[in-house]
Amino acid sequence: MEEKMSQNGTMLQLFEWYLPADGSHYRRIQAEAAELGKAGITAVWLPPAYKGAAGTADVGYAVYDLYDLGEFDQKGGIPTKYGTRQEYLEAIKSLQAQGIQVYADIVLNHHIGADGTEDVKVWEVNDKNRNEVTSQEETIRAWTLFQYPGRAGKYSDFIWNHNHFDGIDWDEQSRRNRIFQFAGKHWEGEVDAENGNYDYLMGADVDFDNPEVLKELYRWGKWYLDTTGVDGLRLDAVKHINADFYQHWLPMLREYTGKELFAAGEYWSPEVARLEQYLDRVDGNMSLFDVPLHFHLYQASIQGEQYDLRGLFPGTLAGENPCRAVTFVDNHDTQPGQALQSFVQAWFKPMAYALILLREAGYPCVFYGDYYGIPHDGIAAAEGLTLLLKARSEFAYGRQHDYIDDPRVIGWTREGDREHEGSGIAVLLSNGAGGSKRMYVGAGFKGKVFRDFLGKCEDKVMIQEDGTGVFFTADRSVSVWYASGEE
Numbered sequence: 274m275e276e277k278m279s280q281n282g283t284m285l286q287l288f289e290w291y292l293p294a295d296g297s298h299y300r301r302i303q304a305e306a307a308e309l310g311k312a313g314i315t316a317v318w319l320p321p322a323y324k325g326a327a328g329t330a331d332v333g334y335a336v337y338d339l340y341d342l343g344e345f346d347q348k349g350g351i352p353t354k355y356g357t358r359q360e361y362l363e364a365i366k367s368l369q370a371q372g373i374q375v376y377a378d379i380v381l382n383h384h385i386g387a388d389g390t391e392d393v394k395v396w397e398v399n400d401k402n403r404n405e406v407t408s409q410e411e412t413i414r415a416w417t418l419f420q421y422p423g424r425a426g427k428y429s430d431f432i433w434n435h436n437h438f439d440g441i442d443w444d445e446q447s448r449r450n451r452i453f454q455f456a457g458k459h460w461e462g463e464v465d466a467e468n469g470n471y472d473y474l475m476g477a478d479v480d481f482d483n484p485e486v487l488k489e490l491y492r493w494g495k496w497y498l499d500t501t502g503v504d505g506l507r508l509d510a511v512k513h514i515n516a517d518f519y520q521h522w523l524p525m526l527r528e529y530t531g532k533e534l535f536a537a538g539e540y541w542s543p544e545v546a547r548l549e550q551y552l553d554r555v556d557g558n559m560s561l562f563d564v565p566l567h568f569h570l571y572q573a574s575i576q577g578e579q580y581d582l583r584g585l586f587p588g589t590l591a592g593e594n595p596c597r598a599v600t601f602v603d604n605h606d607t608q609p610g611q612a613l614q615s616f617v618q619a620w621f622k623p624m625a626y627a628l629i630l631l632r633e634a635g636y637p638c639v640f641y642g643d644y645y646g647i648p649h650d651g652i653a654a655a656e657g658l659t660l661l662l663k664a665r666s667e668f669a670y671g672r673q674h675d676y677i678d679d680p681r682v683i684g685w686t687r688e689g690d691r692e693h694e695g696s697g698i699a700v701l702l703s704n705g706a707g708g709s710k711r712m713y714v715g716a717g718f719k720g721k722v723f724r725d726f727l728g729k730c731e732d733k734v735m736i737q738e739d740g741t742g743v744f745f746t747a748d749r750s751v752s753v754w755y756a757s758g759e760e
Contacts, residue, residue, distance in 0.1 A: 279692060281665050283313055283630070284376070284638040288320040290605045291649035292354070294330045299356035299364040306364075310371035312659060313666035316535075317368055318507045318638065321378040322353065322361050326386025329354055332605070333378065334509065335385040335476065338421050339493055340428045342500070347423035348386060365501055374504035376535065377497070381490060382510045383476035384433060389418035390445050393435045394456035402469035403452065403460055410456050413444035417477050428496060431489045439480040440473045463554055465512035465540075465547065474513045481515045490518075494526050498534075505535035508559065512540045512547075516554035523558045537561065537599045537636075541606075541613065543568045545588050552597055563590040563598045563635060567615070570602055570628070574621035577749075578705030581680040585628065595634035602626055602655075603640045609650045622655035623727070624702045624751045630665040631700050631753065632685060633673045637665075657727050661753070664726050668698040668755050674713050682708035684744065688715035695756060699723060699734075701744045702751035709745045716740040722759035725752045733759070 292298055302319075309317065324341035325331025328348030333355075341347055342358040351357065356364075365375045393415045397408035419433035439458040443450055452473055454460065460472035461481055472478065480486055497503075511519065519538070527534045536559040540551050545565045552561060566589040573580040590598035602625045606613040617625050622643060629637040639662070643655040671688035682703045689697030699714050714723070714736060723734040723742060729752045734742040746752040 280313070280315060281669060282315050282636055283662065283665060284316045284318055284599070284636065285309065285314045285644060286601075286604055286638055286640050287317040288355075288605065289640070289642040289645075289647055290332055290608055290611055291647060294354045296329060296352040296354070296356050298354070299360035302364040303360075303367040306367040306371045306373065309368070310373055313662040314373060314639075316374035316376060316505070318376045318537075319361075319364070319378060320355055321380050321509075322355070322501075323380075324348055324353055334380055336380050336383065337386040338419070338424060340496070341421070341424055345421075345423040345427075347421065362501065365503060369502070369504070374535070375501075376505040376507050376537070377501060377503040378507045378509060380509040381479060382474055382513050383478055384419055384438075385476035387416035387418050387433075387477065388420045388422065389416075390414045391417050391435045393417065393441075393453075395441075395453035396456060397451050398454050400452055400468070403454075403471070403473060404469040406454070413441075413449075413453060414446035415441045415453070415477070416443065416445060417441065429489070429493065431485075433477075437480055437483055437486050438477040439482075440478040442473075442475065461515040463516040464514065465542065467512075467542075471513055472515075474510055481518045487518075491522065491525060494522060495529055498526060498530050498532075504532065506537070508536060508538040510541075511538035511551065511559075511561075512542065516551060520555045520558055523555075535560075537638075540564070545590060545593055548590055549594060552594065557597075560597045560599050560636065561590060562604075562638070563600045565589040566591050566598070566600055566629075566635075567602065567607065567617075570621070570625045571607075571615045571617050573704060574618035574625070578681060580704055582683045582702075582704060583677055583680055585683075586634075586677070591629075591632075591634040598635040599638055600629040600635035601638040601640065602629065603643060604638075605640075605642075608640075608642050608647060609652070619652075619655070620749060621704070623657045623661070624704070626655060626658055626661050627700055627702060627751045627753065630661050631669045631687070631698060633687075657751075660727055664698065664753050664755070667693070668696050668726070668753075670696040671715075676710050676712050679708075679710075681705040682710065682746065684710050684712055684746075686712050686714045688717070689756075695758075697756055699742065699744045699754040700751065701746040701754075703746050704749060707745065707747040707750065709743050711741050711743045713739070713741045718742075718756055721756045723754040724757040726755045727751065727753050733757075
């Protein structure tokens with residue numbers, strides 16, 4: 274289904290790490306689909322749908338069986354943490370019926386939870402430099418045999434064994450936790466250079482140089498899209514996968530389905546140069562989440578008025594390559610308690626969301642934990658987020674003018690356009706003492722009265738003959754000014 278062309282695209286990551294493991298998430302999504310559409314959400318990113326090693330308790334990233342979407346009695350039960358296959362498909366259809374695109378979370382880097390072990394010849398490698406072999410060849414007992422007895426060959430009779438992987442981090446025989454590279458294999462190229470070569474991440478590491486693996490993943494991709502009808506893909510851990518794979522896999526799927534198939538890759542690095550390099554390698558076949566911008570927002574929330582707001586966008590994808598940037602404030606990995614914890618502080622959340630929702634650059638992704646809250650940690654929904662989504666949907670259109678010229682108080686305006694009646698906006702935010710700026714919103718607004726959509730400032734702003742007005746914001750706050758209809 275094509276995205277509504279008249280509305281700003283806004284993605285919602287529709288899960289967080291600590292959702293109840295009660296198998297009811299897909300049913301909740303189906304019940305809320307209409308409200309999400311009304312809120313201005315045009316696309317959702319659903320959690321990994323296939324059976325994980327921990328069964329109904331698995332968030333989805335410890336992939337066991339790519340074909341089990343909550344259909345087979347495996348890993349302790351039939352449903353996944355989120356529900357059954359049928360409920361997953363019904364949730365997708367309910368969202369699409371509201372004009373909301375659905376993006377599936379695709380995790381191909383590794384498999385975990387094997388059904389059996391195999392004796393495999395390996396070398397131990399240096400964890401800090403995976404190119405350095407630190408042992409003689411030895412034989413370990415590795416969990417590499419995936420037979421899927423509960424599925425019994427339905428959809429695919431492919432059996433994964435040690436030939437389909439190039440490394441693992443556990444020897445069952447000696448009970449050792451090390452990184453073992455399989456003898457005769459090599460780490461893949463065109464991956465992140467951290468730790469010498471960051472092909473290996475966790476579990477049984479999939480060998481993307483193996484022709485049998487490639488054939489199976491090409492077949493599975495077609496099956497998955499035929500089965501689910503999703504509109505796009507969120508690609509997990511792309512820095513650990515040979516870029517050549519996605520450069521060919523994604524165009525194949527687009528040709529097969531005839532769909533645009535939007536794809537957003539997770540390349541976790543604060544260095545924008547690494548993201549740019551990967552985008553070049555995949556030849557424009559995907560966008561990337563703007564991790565550098567996330568860290569800028571996080572630091573701004575930590576440092577308060579000591580942070581120079583003029584530095585928010587330099588060195589980010591939104592600043593350097595906005596057409597390929599998926600901007601976000603937080604996600605399931607950055608929330609409290611997770612390995613990449615870097616949760617933007619609550620006081621700065623309204624400013625952070627204004628920065629990704631109300632500007633031209635990037636495709637913004639709202640986090641479930643900010644939209645609904647995170648009960649596990651007593652975290653409430655982000656203040657003002659629903660209003661900011663409404664402001665994006667109704668007002669944030671037209672030519673942008675930046676006033677990012679002060680370390681403490683910055684702003685920008687959008688002139689609006691003819692397609693969106695009443696559109697046009699002026700945004701001002703401060704990380705310290707409040708302030709004001711004269712900003713240009715467009716000659717078409719002369720004589721019009723602007724009000725703060727968030728209700729932080731009660732004053733009115735009259736637009737002058739030259740299309741400018743003096744806009745205000747309070748201490749450590751953001752104000753979003755719109756044309757109220759008054760003259």
